[in-house]
Amino acid sequence: MLAAAFKGLKARPGVFYLCTTIFLTSVGMGALAPILPLFTESEFLVNRTQVGIAVGLFGISRIFTSLPAGYLTQRYGRRVVLQVGSIISVIGAVMVAFSFSYTWLICWRFISGLGWSVYLTGSSVYLRDVASVDNRARFLSLLEMSILAGQSLGPLLGGYLGDRWGYRIPLHISAVFVALSFLVLQFLVPESRSRISVTSEPHGNETRKESSEAGGDTRERQGLLRLLLSPAFIFVGMFTLMIVANRQGGRFSVLPLYGESKGFTASQLGSFISVTHIPQFFTTMLAGFLSDKFGRKSTIIPAVTLITIGLMLFIFTDNVHKLILSGVLLGLGEGLAGPPSLAFFADIAPPGLEGVTMGLYRTFGGVGSAIGALLLGGVADLAGFVASLVVDAALLICAAIGVMVFVKETLNKEKA
Template sequence: MLNIVTQKTEASKIGSSQSKSYPILPLLLIVGFVMTGMGVVSPVISLYGATFGVSTTLIGLLTSIFGIARLFVEFPAGTLSERWGRRPLLCLGPCILAISSFAAAQAGSFFSLLIWRAAQGVGSGLYMTGAMTSIADVSTPATRGRMMALYQGALLIGSSFGPMLGGFSAHLWGYTAPFWVFGVVASISAIIAISLFAETLHKHQASPGKHNRHRLSLDDLTVLFRSRDFLLVTFISFGTFFTRTAASWNLIPLVGNERFGMGTDGIGLSLTIMAIGNLFSLPVSGYVVDHYGRRAAIIPASFTVAFSLAMVAWAPSVALFLTAMALFGFSTGVGGPAAAAYVADVAPSGKYGPALGLFRTISDLGFVIGPLLVGSVVDTTNLGYTGGLLVNVVLVLISVICFAVWAKEPEQK
């Protein structure tokens, strides 16, 4: 897979069909550093919020406000990227992340901290939309799976390394230290984006995109919402993001603690095993997506996600619980790049920005809704954590069955 770090892509076919080399390494570095910063603050967000003496509900809002802010930014960012390019998003996003992180470290009140967390969500939405759209720009249908897998790999490496760095820095210097670290690594990302990242927008393959970039966002929405294939794969991603917050971040640690008496070290080990499974899946994902098609990766991976969550829900032993975590990590790693590649394939010519922006917006709805819905199931029924996980299983199964029945393999453009 490393031979596509400098990827040959088709240049815009406006009078030329020659290919050019595009260095993807700066983009991967931007993603890796930003995701490290996001991971750095994850172990201490709630602990830092608690120092202001607020309720548990308000502390939870520190996580929700990040996703809500990102949700409202991503589609407009994708649309604007068709006019101004991807580079402004990849420069501005990390700059906002750096400023808001430094400010959050010095927050004088909980309300101030909440505002700066929302600003971090805005920065995250800008940079992520720019990054995914750039990958779509510089890949072709024949290489898109492997390119998306590289992107996912950079994301995972950063998000896996970050929590360890955050916990260590907080232990040494207090709860505000991870926010200072986030500010530093986000600043590094901004420097890389400003000095090394080259614009990718002109590499679109279809000339109509040149004119379509200036159409209104409402037109973009209409085109995308009329695409059954786009909506079906977005439903898959909605389920993935729902699972990330509802199962991975909320219920799985609670199951480990309640059923097996795991402390923070045991829960951390289980999440690490999941991350390792995710990383090992990426070469497999890229190969399957590019050689056998997007559906060949999305459908089996989604069914396996549902199966592994059911294993977690009913696991009678630690060994089976950890096995389910590894399988869960592997299957989500296969499905994620495949879904992103599918969206780029079905996007109208010159519409990568709006398509991927809307894709991430709807996905982030799952990110926000997930913990609220399964939390309500746990709190209002006698089904417990197992019931919450099974609600997640049902959602994933519905999404993949709908996709398997009605979504078609994208045509090679």
């Protein structure tokens, strides 16, 4: 599996450099993971719900940008969208590092998230361009693997710097890595979509062209309507929503605060978040292979089972060993959940609406960030950390049941 992934990267150098940019940005974002909740709470003296908002706004921005970004990839090309997203990310990360008030922080976190959302949508479409049906899940899993590799190193770096020099230093380091990512993109990542020539046509063909375009618009509208009403779109979208809600609201917001209340340090919490990403990296790669081999639904039940056990174990965690074990289980589970969901959406994309479909996938993630930040943070404020994690697990289980019961397998249909 790993050899096949590297072979694919070697054959398509643009994919390698794209993954490098995602890795660098993820290191920067990961450096904030163990620090941002603690920084926000100590610097601005806010409650847990407000901490959840500061963490979750980064992902909530997907609601507003993912679909437009998907449309723009179709109209102007993948590289232009990637450049715009990267520039916004750099500006947002720099301004977050100089936060002097809670309002300033959440505003620029939101803007930073806008850029990252645009970038990930463009990246998803880019990877779909270079993949075939038979290796689609594996190629799309490269995106998640690049994020995970960066987020495995970032929290360790952020936690160490936060303990040694204060919570603000990791914010500046984050901005540096995001800026490095932009430089790699600017000079090394080519366009993935073939340019369509726009030479003028003879006047005799104009009527035929206009008629063809009108028919194409009608087919696209019908395709979009069928997509929005399909069980795969609805239930896989809800499952994606809950995976992101668990990550943004649970792992990145509630769990660090809960861990701090248990007496764990910033470095220990950084190690916890990093260790979730290490096994997640390998199960993401495994899930891409299994999804291409046995179907998109093959890893969903194991994924949710592992995440649920990891959340319940965290409730009873009272030492570093249990903390790390909880992180390993959470990482194993989320790694199995990611590629199948992304491949589902790539499979059901109507012709000509690939960018819009991938944008809608990212939009579900944005809604998940909002739910994770507001719902799980709110439950933690009102009923405590334990109740928040129980709600998280229950909603995730319900979303998985919806996919298994109501969604037809898409891989066999395409191969047929």
